[in-house]
Amino acid sequence: MIKSYVESYPFYVEPFHCDFTDRLFMGVLGNHLLNAADKHATRRGWGIGALNDHQLTWVLSRLSIEMTSVPKRCQHISIDTWVESVMKLFTTRNFALLDEQGNPIGYARSVWAMMDVETRKPCDLTTMYGGDILNYVTPEEQNICPIDGHGRYRFRDAELVRTIDTYYSDVDINGHINSIRYIEHVLNLFPMDCFKDGIKRFEIAYKNESLMGDRLSFYRQANELGGYDIEIRKNVTDESNGEIVCQSRVIFN
Protein backbone atom coordinates (compact mmCIF):
# COMPACT_ATOMS: atom_id res chain seq x y z
CA MET A 1 0.00 0.00 0.00
CA ILE A 2 1.27 3.48 -0.85
CA LYS A 3 2.07 5.46 2.29
CA SER A 4 2.29 8.95 0.82
CA TYR A 5 -0.86 11.02 0.55
CA VAL A 6 0.07 14.00 -1.60
CA GLU A 7 1.64 13.41 -5.00
CA SER A 8 2.92 15.83 -7.57
CA TYR A 9 2.37 15.78 -11.34
CA PRO A 10 4.19 18.20 -13.62
CA PHE A 11 2.91 19.67 -16.86
CA TYR A 12 4.17 22.13 -19.43
CA VAL A 13 2.02 25.03 -20.61
CA GLU A 14 1.87 24.51 -24.37
CA PRO A 15 1.54 27.61 -26.55
CA PHE A 16 -1.44 26.09 -28.37
CA HIS A 17 -3.20 25.67 -25.01
CA CYS A 18 -3.08 29.38 -24.21
CA ASP A 19 -5.55 32.15 -24.84
CA PHE A 20 -4.91 35.53 -26.44
CA THR A 21 -3.40 36.81 -23.15
CA ASP A 22 -0.85 33.94 -23.10
CA ARG A 23 -2.71 32.36 -20.17
CA LEU A 24 -3.57 28.68 -20.06
CA PHE A 25 -7.19 28.01 -21.01
CA MET A 26 -9.25 27.08 -17.95
CA GLY A 27 -10.57 24.02 -19.79
CA VAL A 28 -7.04 22.75 -20.42
CA LEU A 29 -6.16 23.38 -16.77
CA GLY A 30 -9.24 21.37 -15.80
CA ASN A 31 -8.02 18.58 -18.07
CA HIS A 32 -4.60 18.57 -16.35
CA LEU A 33 -6.33 18.37 -12.96
CA LEU A 34 -8.44 15.40 -14.05
CA ASN A 35 -5.35 13.64 -15.40
CA ALA A 36 -3.49 14.22 -12.13
CA ALA A 37 -6.51 12.87 -10.26
CA ASP A 38 -6.60 9.74 -12.39
CA LYS A 39 -2.86 9.10 -12.01
CA HIS A 40 -3.05 9.55 -8.23
CA ALA A 41 -6.06 7.23 -8.05
CA THR A 42 -4.48 4.67 -10.41
CA ARG A 43 -1.39 4.39 -8.19
CA ARG A 44 -3.75 3.40 -5.38
CA GLY A 45 -5.79 0.90 -7.39
CA TRP A 46 -8.70 3.30 -7.86
CA GLY A 47 -8.04 4.54 -11.41
CA ILE A 48 -10.70 4.62 -14.12
CA GLY A 49 -8.98 1.80 -16.01
CA ALA A 50 -9.16 -0.74 -13.16
CA LEU A 51 -12.67 0.35 -12.20
CA ASN A 52 -13.98 -0.03 -15.75
CA ASP A 53 -13.11 -3.73 -15.54
CA HIS A 54 -15.62 -3.94 -12.69
CA GLN A 55 -18.26 -1.86 -14.49
CA LEU A 56 -17.58 1.05 -12.19
CA THR A 57 -16.61 4.59 -13.05
CA TRP A 58 -15.82 7.86 -11.31
CA VAL A 59 -18.29 10.66 -11.95
CA LEU A 60 -17.06 14.21 -11.44
CA SER A 61 -19.69 16.15 -9.52
CA ARG A 62 -18.00 19.47 -8.79
CA LEU A 63 -14.81 21.28 -9.68
CA SER A 64 -13.73 24.66 -8.30
CA ILE A 65 -10.50 26.37 -9.31
CA GLU A 66 -9.14 29.56 -7.78
CA MET A 67 -5.92 31.09 -9.06
CA THR A 68 -3.79 33.97 -7.83
CA SER A 69 -1.86 33.64 -11.09
CA VAL A 70 -3.04 31.62 -14.11
CA PRO A 71 -0.12 29.67 -15.68
CA LYS A 72 1.35 31.35 -18.74
CA ARG A 73 2.79 30.04 -21.96
CA CYS A 74 5.92 27.86 -21.70
CA GLN A 75 5.83 27.64 -17.89
CA HIS A 76 6.46 24.37 -16.08
CA ILE A 77 3.76 23.83 -13.48
CA SER A 78 3.23 21.12 -10.87
CA ILE A 79 -0.07 19.83 -9.60
CA ASP A 80 -0.14 18.42 -6.07
CA THR A 81 -3.22 16.32 -5.42
CA TRP A 82 -4.62 14.33 -2.52
CA VAL A 83 -7.84 12.90 -1.09
CA GLU A 84 -9.39 15.25 1.44
CA SER A 85 -12.28 13.14 2.66
CA VAL A 86 -14.45 10.14 1.90
CA MET A 87 -18.14 10.01 2.64
CA LYS A 88 -20.64 7.31 1.79
CA LEU A 89 -21.52 8.60 -1.69
CA PHE A 90 -18.87 11.23 -2.33
CA THR A 91 -15.15 11.77 -2.00
CA THR A 92 -13.42 15.13 -2.15
CA ARG A 93 -10.04 15.59 -3.79
CA ASN A 94 -8.00 18.77 -3.56
CA PHE A 95 -5.23 20.22 -5.70
CA ALA A 96 -2.48 22.81 -5.32
CA LEU A 97 -0.83 24.39 -8.36
CA LEU A 98 2.83 25.32 -7.98
CA ASP A 99 5.07 27.42 -10.19
CA GLU A 100 8.63 26.57 -11.17
CA GLN A 101 9.94 27.83 -7.81
CA GLY A 102 7.44 25.66 -5.93
CA ASN A 103 5.27 28.61 -4.90
CA PRO A 104 1.52 28.05 -4.88
CA ILE A 105 -0.28 29.95 -7.65
CA GLY A 106 -3.72 28.45 -7.12
CA TYR A 107 -5.81 25.65 -5.69
CA ALA A 108 -8.73 23.48 -6.71
CA ARG A 109 -11.38 21.35 -5.04
CA SER A 110 -13.30 18.49 -6.59
CA VAL A 111 -16.11 16.16 -5.55
CA TRP A 112 -16.57 12.72 -7.07
CA ALA A 113 -19.08 9.88 -6.89
CA MET A 114 -18.57 6.27 -7.94
CA MET A 115 -21.19 4.87 -10.26
CA ASP A 116 -22.09 1.37 -11.30
CA VAL A 117 -22.20 1.55 -15.09
CA GLU A 118 -24.84 -1.18 -15.34
CA THR A 119 -27.31 -0.09 -12.69
CA ARG A 120 -26.46 3.65 -13.07
CA LYS A 121 -26.54 3.85 -9.28
CA PRO A 122 -23.95 5.37 -6.95
CA CYS A 123 -21.81 3.06 -4.81
CA ASP A 124 -21.03 3.21 -1.09
CA LEU A 125 -17.38 4.24 -1.12
CA THR A 126 -16.82 3.47 2.55
CA THR A 127 -17.52 -0.25 2.15
CA MET A 128 -16.14 -0.96 -1.36
CA TYR A 129 -13.04 -3.14 -1.37
CA GLY A 130 -13.15 -3.34 2.41
CA GLY A 131 -13.02 0.43 2.81
CA ASP A 132 -9.59 0.60 1.12
CA ILE A 133 -10.11 4.18 -0.04
CA LEU A 134 -10.19 5.36 3.59
CA ASN A 135 -6.46 4.56 3.76
CA TYR A 136 -5.83 7.48 1.42
CA VAL A 137 -7.61 10.21 3.35
CA THR A 138 -4.91 12.79 3.96
CA PRO A 139 -4.03 13.90 7.52
CA GLU A 140 -5.28 17.36 8.29
CA GLU A 141 -1.83 18.95 8.46
CA GLN A 142 -1.16 17.96 4.84
CA ASN A 143 -4.58 19.06 3.58
CA ILE A 144 -3.73 22.66 2.74
CA CYS A 145 -6.30 24.13 0.37
CA PRO A 146 -7.07 27.71 1.43
CA ILE A 147 -9.92 28.42 -1.00
CA ASP A 148 -13.64 28.49 -0.45
CA GLY A 149 -15.69 25.38 -0.99
CA HIS A 150 -18.17 25.04 -3.81
CA GLY A 151 -20.80 27.76 -3.94
CA ARG A 152 -24.53 27.41 -3.94
CA TYR A 153 -26.41 29.00 -6.77
CA ARG A 154 -29.91 30.39 -6.86
CA PHE A 155 -31.11 31.13 -10.34
CA ARG A 156 -33.82 33.73 -10.12
CA ASP A 157 -33.48 36.21 -12.90
CA ALA A 158 -31.05 34.41 -15.17
CA GLU A 159 -31.25 35.47 -18.78
CA LEU A 160 -31.05 33.07 -21.72
CA VAL A 161 -27.87 34.17 -23.49
CA ARG A 162 -27.15 31.37 -25.94
CA THR A 163 -28.42 28.05 -27.25
CA ILE A 164 -26.04 25.64 -28.99
CA ASP A 165 -26.20 22.26 -30.62
CA THR A 166 -23.66 19.61 -29.59
CA TYR A 167 -21.45 17.78 -32.04
CA TYR A 168 -18.81 15.07 -32.42
CA SER A 169 -15.97 17.06 -30.76
CA ASP A 170 -18.11 17.67 -27.69
CA VAL A 171 -18.45 13.98 -26.88
CA ASP A 172 -16.18 11.87 -24.65
CA ILE A 173 -15.34 8.17 -24.64
CA ASN A 174 -18.58 7.39 -22.82
CA GLY A 175 -20.70 9.16 -25.40
CA HIS A 176 -21.52 12.00 -23.02
CA ILE A 177 -20.73 15.66 -23.50
CA ASN A 178 -17.15 16.03 -22.25
CA SER A 179 -16.87 17.72 -18.83
CA ILE A 180 -14.12 20.00 -20.16
CA ARG A 181 -16.24 21.14 -23.11
CA TYR A 182 -18.84 22.59 -20.77
CA ILE A 183 -16.11 24.81 -19.31
CA GLU A 184 -15.25 26.06 -22.80
CA HIS A 185 -18.87 26.65 -23.73
CA VAL A 186 -19.45 28.60 -20.49
CA LEU A 187 -16.42 30.84 -21.05
CA ASN A 188 -17.46 31.38 -24.67
CA LEU A 189 -20.45 33.33 -23.35
CA PHE A 190 -18.16 36.22 -22.39
CA PRO A 191 -16.61 38.90 -24.58
CA MET A 192 -12.84 39.10 -25.05
CA ASP A 193 -12.49 42.08 -22.69
CA CYS A 194 -13.47 40.02 -19.65
CA PHE A 195 -10.38 37.84 -20.05
CA LYS A 196 -7.72 40.53 -20.28
CA ASP A 197 -6.68 40.15 -16.61
CA GLY A 198 -7.43 36.44 -16.36
CA ILE A 199 -9.97 34.40 -14.42
CA LYS A 200 -9.84 34.51 -10.62
CA ARG A 201 -12.23 31.69 -9.82
CA PHE A 202 -14.12 29.13 -11.84
CA GLU A 203 -16.64 26.62 -10.52
CA ILE A 204 -18.74 24.00 -12.21
CA ALA A 205 -21.26 21.52 -10.81
CA TYR A 206 -22.26 18.62 -13.03
CA LYS A 207 -25.90 17.75 -12.43
CA ASN A 208 -27.02 15.54 -15.29
CA GLU A 209 -25.45 14.04 -18.38
CA SER A 210 -26.13 15.24 -21.87
CA LEU A 211 -25.52 13.46 -25.14
CA MET A 212 -24.43 14.42 -28.64
CA GLY A 213 -27.33 16.08 -30.37
CA ASP A 214 -28.74 17.53 -27.16
CA ARG A 215 -29.38 21.23 -27.46
CA LEU A 216 -27.87 23.22 -24.60
CA SER A 217 -29.27 26.53 -23.38
CA PHE A 218 -27.14 28.87 -21.29
CA TYR A 219 -28.74 31.15 -18.69
CA ARG A 220 -26.63 33.80 -17.00
CA GLN A 221 -27.03 36.16 -14.06
CA ALA A 222 -24.68 38.45 -12.18
CA ASN A 223 -23.86 37.23 -8.67
CA GLU A 224 -23.08 39.13 -5.46
CA LEU A 225 -19.35 38.35 -5.83
CA GLY A 226 -18.91 40.53 -8.88
CA GLY A 227 -18.98 37.53 -11.18
CA TYR A 228 -21.56 35.49 -13.04
CA ASP A 229 -23.54 32.33 -12.41
CA ILE A 230 -24.49 30.23 -15.40
CA GLU A 231 -27.02 27.44 -15.67
CA ILE A 232 -26.94 25.03 -18.61
CA ARG A 233 -30.21 23.31 -19.41
CA LYS A 234 -30.76 20.72 -22.11
CA ASN A 235 -33.57 20.45 -24.59
CA VAL A 236 -35.54 23.49 -23.49
CA THR A 237 -38.67 23.96 -25.57
CA ASP A 238 -41.62 26.32 -25.59
CA GLU A 239 -43.46 23.81 -23.44
CA SER A 240 -40.63 22.64 -21.15
CA ASN A 241 -37.83 24.11 -19.06
CA GLY A 242 -35.77 21.09 -20.05
CA GLU A 243 -33.38 19.63 -17.52
CA ILE A 244 -30.45 21.17 -15.64
CA VAL A 245 -27.12 19.82 -16.93
CA CYS A 246 -24.53 22.05 -15.20
CA GLN A 247 -24.26 25.10 -13.03
CA SER A 248 -21.18 27.23 -13.13
CA ARG A 249 -19.67 30.36 -11.60
CA VAL A 250 -17.04 32.64 -13.15
CA ILE A 251 -15.24 35.48 -11.38
CA PHE A 252 -12.83 37.52 -13.46
CA ASN A 253 -9.88 39.54 -12.15
Place this chain on the structure above:
Amino acid sequence: MIKSYVESYPFYVEPFHCDFTDRLFMGVLGNHLLNAADKHATRRGWGIGALNDHQLTWVLSRLSIEMTSVPKRCQHISIDTWVESVMKLFTTRNFALLDEQGNPIGYARSVWAMMDVETRKPCDLTTMYGGDILNYVTPEEQNICPIDGHGRYRFRDAELVRTIDTYYSDVDINGHINSIRYIEHVLNLFPMDCFKDGIKRFEIAYKNESLMGDRLSFYRQANELGGYDIEIRKNVTDESNGEIVCQSRVIFN
Protein backbone atom coordinates in the same frame (compact mmCIF):
# COMPACT_ATOMS: atom_id res chain seq x y z
CA MET B 1 25.08 22.30 -34.97
CA ILE B 2 22.83 19.28 -34.55
CA LYS B 3 23.81 16.50 -36.92
CA SER B 4 20.73 14.29 -36.65
CA TYR B 5 17.81 14.96 -38.97
CA VAL B 6 14.95 12.88 -37.62
CA GLU B 7 13.95 13.21 -33.99
CA SER B 8 11.35 11.40 -31.97
CA TYR B 9 8.83 12.86 -29.52
CA PRO B 10 6.64 10.60 -27.39
CA PHE B 11 3.13 11.30 -26.21
CA TYR B 12 0.49 9.48 -24.22
CA VAL B 13 -3.08 9.17 -25.48
CA GLU B 14 -5.12 10.69 -22.67
CA PRO B 15 -8.64 9.34 -22.12
CA PHE B 16 -10.07 12.86 -22.19
CA HIS B 17 -8.51 13.37 -25.62
CA CYS B 18 -10.40 10.46 -27.20
CA ASP B 19 -13.69 10.30 -29.02
CA PHE B 20 -16.60 7.96 -28.39
CA THR B 21 -14.75 5.16 -30.25
CA ASP B 22 -11.72 5.48 -27.90
CA ARG B 23 -9.69 7.00 -30.78
CA LEU B 24 -7.59 10.13 -30.34
CA PHE B 25 -9.35 13.22 -31.69
CA MET B 26 -7.76 14.36 -34.95
CA GLY B 27 -7.46 17.89 -33.55
CA VAL B 28 -5.47 16.66 -30.55
CA LEU B 29 -3.26 14.62 -32.88
CA GLY B 30 -2.70 17.77 -34.93
CA ASN B 31 -1.71 19.57 -31.73
CA HIS B 32 0.84 16.86 -30.89
CA LEU B 33 2.29 17.17 -34.41
CA LEU B 34 2.64 20.95 -34.06
CA ASN B 35 4.32 20.54 -30.68
CA ALA B 36 6.78 18.00 -32.10
CA ALA B 37 7.49 20.40 -34.98
CA ASP B 38 8.19 23.25 -32.59
CA LYS B 39 10.48 21.15 -30.38
CA HIS B 40 12.42 19.90 -33.41
CA ALA B 41 12.74 23.45 -34.75
CA THR B 42 13.65 24.88 -31.33
CA ARG B 43 16.56 22.43 -30.98
CA ARG B 44 17.90 23.87 -34.25
CA GLY B 45 17.42 27.53 -33.33
CA TRP B 46 14.25 27.88 -35.43
CA GLY B 47 11.55 27.56 -32.76
CA ILE B 48 8.67 30.01 -32.42
CA GLY B 49 10.10 31.40 -29.18
CA ALA B 50 13.44 32.50 -30.67
CA LEU B 51 11.78 33.77 -33.86
CA ASN B 52 9.27 35.89 -31.95
CA ASP B 53 12.21 37.86 -30.53
CA HIS B 54 12.99 38.85 -34.13
CA GLN B 55 9.37 39.62 -35.00
CA LEU B 56 9.16 36.49 -37.08
CA THR B 57 6.74 33.60 -36.85
CA TRP B 58 6.01 30.29 -38.55
CA VAL B 59 2.71 30.12 -40.38
CA LEU B 60 1.22 26.69 -40.98
CA SER B 61 -0.01 26.48 -44.54
CA ARG B 62 -0.99 22.85 -44.97
CA LEU B 63 -1.33 19.75 -42.85
CA SER B 64 -2.21 16.29 -44.13
CA ILE B 65 -2.54 13.25 -41.89
CA GLU B 66 -3.08 9.68 -43.05
CA MET B 67 -3.45 6.87 -40.57
CA THR B 68 -3.64 3.11 -40.97
CA SER B 69 -4.58 3.00 -37.28
CA VAL B 70 -5.63 6.01 -35.22
CA PRO B 71 -4.04 5.93 -31.73
CA LYS B 72 -6.36 4.64 -29.04
CA ARG B 73 -6.86 5.52 -25.40
CA CYS B 74 -3.89 4.94 -23.07
CA GLN B 75 -1.45 4.08 -25.87
CA HIS B 76 2.08 5.46 -25.90
CA ILE B 77 2.84 6.88 -29.33
CA SER B 78 6.00 8.41 -30.83
CA ILE B 79 6.17 11.11 -33.44
CA ASP B 80 9.22 11.16 -35.69
CA THR B 81 9.63 14.47 -37.47
CA TRP B 82 12.10 15.96 -39.92
CA VAL B 83 12.50 18.67 -42.56
CA GLU B 84 11.83 17.31 -46.04
CA SER B 85 12.70 20.34 -48.13
CA VAL B 86 13.24 24.08 -48.08
CA MET B 87 12.14 26.38 -50.87
CA LYS B 88 12.28 30.13 -51.01
CA LEU B 89 8.93 30.79 -49.35
CA PHE B 90 7.98 27.38 -47.98
CA THR B 91 9.46 24.49 -46.09
CA THR B 92 7.94 21.04 -45.84
CA ARG B 93 8.11 18.97 -42.68
CA ASN B 94 7.07 15.34 -42.46
CA PHE B 95 6.03 13.12 -39.59
CA ALA B 96 5.77 9.39 -38.89
CA LEU B 97 3.61 8.05 -36.09
CA LEU B 98 4.84 4.89 -34.38
CA ASP B 99 3.09 2.58 -31.94
CA GLU B 100 4.62 1.13 -28.78
CA GLN B 101 6.44 -1.55 -30.81
CA GLY B 102 7.92 1.08 -33.14
CA ASN B 103 5.67 0.13 -36.06
CA PRO B 104 4.38 2.98 -38.22
CA ILE B 105 0.65 3.59 -37.82
CA GLY B 106 0.45 6.75 -39.90
CA TYR B 107 2.21 9.68 -41.48
CA ALA B 108 1.72 13.39 -41.91
CA ARG B 109 2.98 16.15 -44.19
CA SER B 110 3.06 19.85 -43.42
CA VAL B 111 3.98 23.04 -45.28
CA TRP B 112 5.11 26.18 -43.48
CA ALA B 113 5.98 29.75 -44.37
CA MET B 114 7.93 32.25 -42.29
CA MET B 115 6.25 35.61 -41.80
CA ASP B 116 7.52 38.95 -40.61
CA VAL B 117 5.02 39.97 -37.94
CA GLU B 118 5.51 43.69 -38.63
CA THR B 119 5.33 43.77 -42.41
CA ARG B 120 3.00 40.70 -42.62
CA LYS B 121 5.17 39.55 -45.53
CA PRO B 122 6.73 36.13 -46.07
CA CYS B 123 10.51 35.75 -45.71
CA ASP B 124 13.04 34.09 -48.01
CA LEU B 125 13.97 30.99 -46.02
CA THR B 126 16.96 30.12 -48.17
CA THR B 127 18.84 33.30 -47.28
CA MET B 128 17.75 33.89 -43.64
CA TYR B 129 20.54 33.42 -41.11
CA GLY B 130 22.95 32.54 -43.91
CA GLY B 131 20.77 29.70 -45.17
CA ASP B 132 21.14 27.83 -41.86
CA ILE B 133 17.86 25.98 -42.32
CA LEU B 134 19.26 24.19 -45.38
CA ASN B 135 21.55 22.27 -42.99
CA TYR B 136 18.50 20.46 -41.68
CA VAL B 137 17.08 19.16 -44.95
CA THR B 138 16.96 15.41 -44.46
CA PRO B 139 18.80 13.07 -46.85
CA GLU B 140 16.46 11.23 -49.16
CA GLU B 141 17.05 7.80 -47.61
CA GLN B 142 15.79 9.08 -44.23
CA ASN B 143 12.77 10.89 -45.71
CA ILE B 144 10.28 8.05 -45.57
CA CYS B 145 6.73 9.35 -45.81
CA PRO B 146 4.69 7.05 -48.05
CA ILE B 147 1.47 9.08 -48.21
CA ASP B 148 0.14 11.32 -50.95
CA GLY B 149 0.94 15.00 -50.95
CA HIS B 150 -1.67 17.65 -50.31
CA GLY B 151 -4.68 17.49 -52.59
CA ARG B 152 -6.11 20.18 -54.80
CA TYR B 153 -9.69 21.07 -54.29
CA ARG B 154 -12.20 22.41 -56.77
CA PHE B 155 -15.33 23.65 -55.16
CA ARG B 156 -18.11 23.51 -57.72
CA ASP B 157 -21.30 22.33 -56.14
CA ALA B 158 -20.44 22.66 -52.47
CA GLU B 159 -23.43 23.07 -50.23
CA LEU B 160 -23.60 25.45 -47.27
CA VAL B 161 -23.98 23.08 -44.31
CA ARG B 162 -23.35 25.28 -41.26
CA THR B 163 -22.55 28.81 -40.17
CA ILE B 164 -21.00 29.43 -36.74
CA ASP B 165 -19.86 32.36 -34.70
CA THR B 166 -16.38 32.29 -33.15
CA TYR B 167 -15.70 32.82 -29.47
CA TYR B 168 -13.01 33.10 -26.81
CA SER B 169 -12.03 29.39 -26.85
CA ASP B 170 -11.50 29.50 -30.60
CA VAL B 171 -8.73 32.08 -30.39
CA ASP B 172 -4.99 31.45 -30.04
CA ILE B 173 -2.18 33.51 -28.48
CA ASN B 174 -1.99 35.65 -31.61
CA GLY B 175 -5.67 36.55 -31.51
CA HIS B 176 -6.43 34.39 -34.56
CA ILE B 177 -8.76 31.45 -34.75
CA ASN B 178 -6.66 28.49 -33.57
CA SER B 179 -5.54 26.16 -36.38
CA ILE B 180 -6.64 23.14 -34.33
CA ARG B 181 -10.12 24.55 -33.78
CA TYR B 182 -10.78 24.59 -37.52
CA ILE B 183 -10.14 20.83 -37.52
CA GLU B 184 -12.71 20.35 -34.78
CA HIS B 185 -15.27 22.57 -36.50
CA VAL B 186 -14.81 20.67 -39.77
CA LEU B 187 -15.28 17.28 -38.12
CA ASN B 188 -18.32 18.59 -36.24
CA LEU B 189 -20.09 18.79 -39.61
CA PHE B 190 -20.39 15.01 -39.72
CA PRO B 191 -22.81 12.72 -37.89
CA MET B 192 -21.57 10.25 -35.29
CA ASP B 193 -21.91 7.26 -37.64
CA CYS B 194 -19.12 8.51 -39.91
CA PHE B 195 -16.57 8.13 -37.11
CA LYS B 196 -17.31 4.57 -36.04
CA ASP B 197 -14.35 3.11 -38.00
CA GLY B 198 -12.10 6.14 -37.62
CA ILE B 199 -10.69 8.68 -40.04
CA LYS B 200 -8.38 7.47 -42.78
CA ARG B 201 -7.10 10.78 -44.07
CA PHE B 202 -7.49 14.39 -43.03
CA GLU B 203 -6.13 17.43 -44.85
CA ILE B 204 -6.38 21.12 -44.16
CA ALA B 205 -5.02 24.12 -46.06
CA TYR B 206 -4.92 27.44 -44.23
CA LYS B 207 -5.59 30.26 -46.67
CA ASN B 208 -6.40 33.35 -44.64
CA GLU B 209 -6.61 34.23 -40.98
CA SER B 210 -9.84 34.82 -39.16
CA LEU B 211 -10.42 36.60 -35.87
CA MET B 212 -12.73 36.18 -32.89
CA GLY B 213 -16.16 37.39 -33.87
CA ASP B 214 -15.75 36.39 -37.50
CA ARG B 215 -18.64 34.31 -38.69
CA LEU B 216 -17.52 31.11 -40.43
CA SER B 217 -19.56 29.36 -43.12
CA PHE B 218 -18.85 25.73 -44.00
CA TYR B 219 -19.45 24.44 -47.54
CA ARG B 220 -19.21 20.72 -48.22
CA GLN B 221 -19.13 18.50 -51.28
CA ALA B 222 -18.44 14.82 -51.87
CA ASN B 223 -15.12 14.17 -53.61
CA GLU B 224 -14.07 11.43 -56.03
CA LEU B 225 -12.13 9.64 -53.24
CA GLY B 226 -15.25 8.67 -51.34
CA GLY B 227 -14.72 11.48 -48.85
CA TYR B 228 -15.66 15.11 -48.50
CA ASP B 229 -14.09 18.46 -49.30
CA ILE B 230 -14.96 21.39 -47.09
CA GLU B 231 -14.41 25.07 -47.67
CA ILE B 232 -14.62 27.54 -44.78
CA ARG B 233 -15.43 31.13 -45.72
CA LYS B 234 -15.62 34.06 -43.34
CA ASN B 235 -18.21 36.77 -43.17
CA VAL B 236 -20.38 35.62 -46.05
CA THR B 237 -23.36 37.91 -46.57
CA ASP B 238 -26.22 38.18 -49.04
CA GLU B 239 -24.04 40.57 -51.04
CA SER B 240 -20.64 38.89 -50.66
CA ASN B 241 -19.09 35.44 -50.90
CA GLY B 242 -16.80 36.50 -48.07
CA GLU B 243 -13.23 35.25 -48.05
CA ILE B 244 -11.80 31.72 -48.05
CA VAL B 245 -10.23 30.85 -44.68
CA CYS B 246 -9.50 27.12 -44.99
CA GLN B 247 -10.04 24.19 -47.26
CA SER B 248 -10.15 20.70 -45.89
CA ARG B 249 -10.60 17.08 -46.95
CA VAL B 250 -11.87 14.21 -44.85
CA ILE B 251 -11.85 10.53 -45.82
CA PHE B 252 -13.41 8.10 -43.37
CA ASN B 253 -12.62 4.38 -43.10
